[in-house]
Amino acid sequence: MKIEMEQHRAVLLVRLTGELDHHHAEQMREQVDREIARHPSRAVLFNLRGLTFMDSSGVGALLGRYRKIDAAGGRVAVCEVPDAISRITEISGLARIIPFFNREADALRYLLLGVPSKRRL
Amino acid sequence: MGTSTFMKLEIESLSENESFARVVVAAFAARLDPTLEEISDIKTAVSEAVTNAIIHAYEDRVGLISVRAYIDGNVLTVEVEDWGVGIEDVEKARQPLYTSKPELERSGMGFTIMENFMDKLTVRSAPGQGTLVTMVKEIRSKSRVKEY
Ligand SMILES: Nc1ncnc2c1ncn2[C@@H]1O[C@H](COP(=O)(O)OP(=O)(O)OP(=O)(O)O)[C@@H](O)[C@H]1O
Numbered sequence: 328m329k330i331e332m333e334q335h336r337a338v339l340l341v342r343l344t345g346e347l348d349h350h351h352a353e354q355m356r357e358q359v360d361r362e363i364a365r366h367p368s369r370a371v372l373f374n375l376r377g378l379t380f381m382d383s384s385g386v387g388a389l390l391g392r393y394r395k396i397d398a399a400g401g402r403v404a405v406c407e408v409p410d411a412i413s414r415i416t417e418i419s420g421l422a423r424i425i426p427f428f429n430r431e432a433d434a435l436r437y438l439l440l441g442v443p444s445k446r447r448l
Numbered sequence: 449m450g451t452s453t454f455m456k457l458e459i460e461s462l463s464e465n466e467s468f469a470r471v472v473v474a475a476f477a478a479r480l481d482p483t484l485e486e487i488s489d490i491k492t493a494v495s496e497a498v499t500n501a502i503i504h505a506y507e508d509r510v511g512l513i514s515v516r517a518y519i520d521g522n523v524l525t526v527e528v529e530d531w532g533v534g535i536e537d538v539e540k541a542r543q544p545l546y547t548s549k550p551e552l553e554r555s556g557m558g559f560t561i562m563e564n565f566m567d568k569l570t571v572r573s574a575p576g577q578g579t580l581v582t583m584v585k586e587i588r589s590k591s592r593v594k595e596y
């Protein structure tokens with residue numbers, strides 16, 4: 328599992344590559360939470376293009392990050408879900424909770440326009 | 449000349465074995481010429497059952513998990529067995545969103561995913577004795593579809 332994080336204006340962009348199962352979800356949780364702890368109410372975008380596998384542990388880890396960021400007043404979105412994992416995102420209900428976008432640019436636009444306005448004050 | 453119709457894998461309940469178990473079963477099922485989607489379904493279902501054995505059955509200790517698979521015609525049967533804590537109320541455990549471990553960011557979707565990704569799911573369990581999960585899937589393989 329590869330976890331790449333980069334800052335795109337007010338958005339933390341997290342690119343996941345490999346298999347997001349119970350074994351790797353732990354690692355993702357730790358790294359992303361450490362980064363979020365520095366900027367509690369920022370927006371986070373998970374780009375899943377590189378994922379070849381995901382099970383309920385991955386769903387739980389993404390939902391967990393969503394709940395945490397949402398509770399702190401931040402926003403979360405998911406983009407570029409590959410075919411191999413689109414069914415699990417539907418059946419698990421993940422796609423009905425977190426906003427999904429096909430294109431990264433659209434997700435970024437949604438997050439940047441939606442960032443709480445107090446950030447600009 | 450015969451074709452193999454049975455496999456058995458015994459692993460310790462360690463998270464690094466999750467990918468190993470699902471890849472082995474998927475490789476065994478490959479002789480039925482499944483589609484990419486069917487392979488992905490099988491891998492996901494196996495991963496759910498094995499992960500449950502690691503997280504729920506053995507919790508903080510390391511125990512043995514047996515993964516068995518059978519092929520009969522174009523039907524694949526997978527069994528995942530543990531000798532851990534067992535399940536008190538199987539009917540309740542199988543309900544979508546039920547989890548005994550919400551604090552671990554579980555969402556209670558494992559059994560629902562197994563049910564959706566395979567054709568049939570049976571769960572036999574006894575508290576203190578362990579759990580046997582049996583999953584059946586008919587493979588509607590690419591080449592066979594073309595024959596008719
Ligand atoms: N092998 C097992 N041994 C003991 N208890 C189990 C086992 N498998 C499942 N359970 C029980 O059944 C419940 C439901 O399992 P299920 O896989 O549907 O959800 P979960 O594992 O809690 O969450 P998720 O799979 O979404 O991460 C579990 O919370 C656990 O209490």
Ligand SMILES: [Mg+2]
Binds near residue numbers: 383496499500557559
């Ligand atoms: Mg589970």
